Amino acid sequence: MKKLISEQLPRDGGWHIDRLVQEANERLGQIGKRGKRAKIVAKKNVLTLQFTFTDEKGRRQRNPGLGCVPFSPKGVEEAEEIAKLVTTRLVTNDFSWEWFNKLIGKNALVKNRVLTCKEMIEAYKAHYFKQRKGNKAIDKSWYASCIHLERILGNLNQPLSLSLIRQVIDCTENNTATRRTALNGLVGFLKHFDDDSYKNIIKKYKADNKPKKKKRNIPTDKQITQVYKTGFTPGKHGRKDLLYRFPQWQFLYGLLAVYGLRIHEAWNIANWDKPVILKDGDWIVVDNLENDEIAQQHKGETKIIPAILDPENKDYILCIKHDTKTGYRMVAPISPEGHNWLEEFNLLQPFNIPHIKDALIRNGIHAGGYNCSSAVGKWFRKRKYGFTPHALRHAYVIRGHILNYNPKALADSAGHSMTMSSTTYTKHMSAETKYENLVSASSKKREKDSENELLKKQVEALTNENAILKNENEMLRAKLQIESLLAKQ
Numbered sequence: 001m002k003k004l005i006s007e008q009l010p011r012d013g014g015w016h017i018d019r020l021v022q023e024a025n026e027r028l029g030q031i032g033k034r035g036k037r038a039k040i041v042a043k044k045n046v047l048t049l050q051f052t053f054t055d056e057k058g059r060r061q062r063n064p065g066l067g068c069v070p071f072s073p074k075g076v077e078e079a080e081e082i083a084k085l086v087t088t089r090l091v092t093n094d095f096s097w098e099w100f101n102k103l104i105g106k107n108a109l110v111k112n113r114v115l116t117c118k119e120m121i122e123a124y125k126a127h128y129f130k131q132r133k134g135n136k137a138i139d140k141s142w143y144a145s146c147i148h149l150e151r152i153l154g155n156l157n158q159p160l161s162l163s164l165i166r167q168v169i170d171c172t173e174n175n176t177a178t179r180r181t182a183l184n185g186l187v188g189f190l191k192h193f194d195d196d197s198y199k200n201i202i203k204k205y206k207a208d209n210k211p212k213k214k215k216r217n218i219p220t221d222k223q224i225t226q227v228y229k230t231g232f233t234p235g236k237h238g239r240k241d242l243l244y245r246f247p248q249w250q251f252l253y254g255l256l257a258v259y260g261l262r263i264h265e266a267w268n269i270a271n272w273d274k275p276v277i278l279k280d281g282d283w284i285v286v287d288n289l290e291n292d293e294i295a296q297q298h299k300g301e302t303k304i305i306p307a308i309l310d311p312e313n314k315d316y317i318l319c320i321k322h323d324t325k326t327g328y329r330m331v332a333p334i335s336p337e338g339h340n341w342l343e344e345f346n347l348l349q350p351f352n353i354p355h356i357k358d359a360l361i362r363n364g365i366h367a368g369g370y371n372c373s374s375a376v377g378k379w380f381r382k383r384k385y386g387f388t389p390h391a392l393r394h395a396y397v398i399r400g401h402i403l404n405y406n407p408k409a410l411a412d413s414a415g416h417s418m419t420m421s422s423t424t425y426t427k428h429m430s431a432e433t434k435y436e437n438l439v440s441a442s443s444k445k446r447e448k449d450s451e452n453e454l455l456k457k458q459v460e461a462l463t464n465e466n467a468i469l470k471n472e473n474e475m476l477r478a479k480l481q482i483e484s485l486l487a488k489q
Contacts, residue, residue: 024080032087117153145185221336248354254345260396270319
């Protein structure tokens with residue numbers, strides 16, 4: 001019996017942090033006075049303070065960072081204590097940025113001298129990783145927002161300058177999301193050191209950067225089925241010793257399509273051939289025991305989720321382990337109306353995904369992605385399917401909306417927030433899918449109208465028949481009364 005210990009993951013507890021911050025702010029609202037009061041802000045897994053202070057240079061700052069205060073329940077407690085101290089200083093007019101930076105340990109490296117670019121990067125990187133401790137994709141996050149900073153400034157033993165700031169920005173292409181992310185990373189970097197010297201130049205770059213939205217190619221259910229049937233045929237001149245891999249890739253493809261998984265989640269399935277027990281917030285994977293034996297051992301304690309290959313399983317709910325982007329999750333299979341992709345895609349067989357070396361190892365700190373994600377993406381591009389593996393996930397969510405799945409259940413199944421499930425993913429719905437959806441809705445409406453019309457006619461016929469029977473009944477009653485009178489005479 002293997003116990004998978006639950007973790008306090010950002011997604012699992014994000015709502016909890018928001019509630020704790022709200023409660024802390026309610027307490028903070030009872031001290032200080034309007035205009036001289038600090039409160040806590042939780043945004044993008046970072047805690048900051050919000051207050052207004054104008055220094056002797058006329059500079060105003062509203063959302064200073066909190067150093068290495070973690071985004072956690074304990075971090076909220078620490079932030080509340082800092083906010084109380086700030087409020088006290090604001091009310092007594094004793095606040096200064098020097099005091100504040102010393103309070104949160106920000107000036108430990110400065111010591112009355114100008115830091116070099118190398119020292120700044122080292123200090124900021126240590127802060128960045130400590131503040132986001134526990135985030136599963138922290139390497140990837142750093143790479144996306146700060147890699148240009150690290151490459152340009154990381155080895156320079158000289159102070160930061162406007163020329164270097166321009167170099168950091170100009171190594172990205174204008175009108176791209178990459179530049180937007182790099183600019184945001186630069187803002188966070190400078191904010192950490194309370195340096196607003198380059199605010200205007202960054203603002204200008206931001207105004208000039210207007211990335212065009214990329215339209216995702218989300219396959220229709222017909223296209224997904226077509227690729228399953230024709231996209232895994234070996235080439236005539238392919239290596240014969242690798243032919244066994246094509247059914248494995250086809251199995252993985254079906255798995256991603258039916259369950260809408262992120263790629264690495266296919267390597268984190270807990271209940272394909274073994275049941276899982278839910279108990280006290282933990283999952284227990286059970287080896288070599290029948291469900292009735294398991295139930296007897298844990299009678300009255302919890303819920304048993306059967307193995308996918310259990311002959312008695314009718315729901316085929318998939319359990320994803322905690323070592324993934326959104327942690328423990330249960331996923332429902334979604335097939336198009338009138339189809340059962342679990343059977344059509346031959347998924348009810350022993351687990352059979354491709355062997356990828358170090359599948360769940362991230363391929364380098366600078367890339368941050370899993371080896372399996374890179375390999376699967378490469379396969380899709382090489383085979384020219386016309387869409388990415390992640391597009392199957394979009395298609396899964398869209399299919400669920402078309403089939404009128406409960407929005408909350410669909411979001412939970414996909415590991416999304418309600419907003420992302422209902423807007424971010426569905427906005428990429430292809431014109432063909434929208435057309436088919438409208439045609440289907442129109443057809444269903446016609447069928448319903450036709451059914452209603454038929455029911456209406458049937459009601460009219462029954463009403464007429466009822467009226468005739470009623471008349472016949474009245475005539476029969478009158479006849480019986482006459483016969484009774486005649487009999488008495």
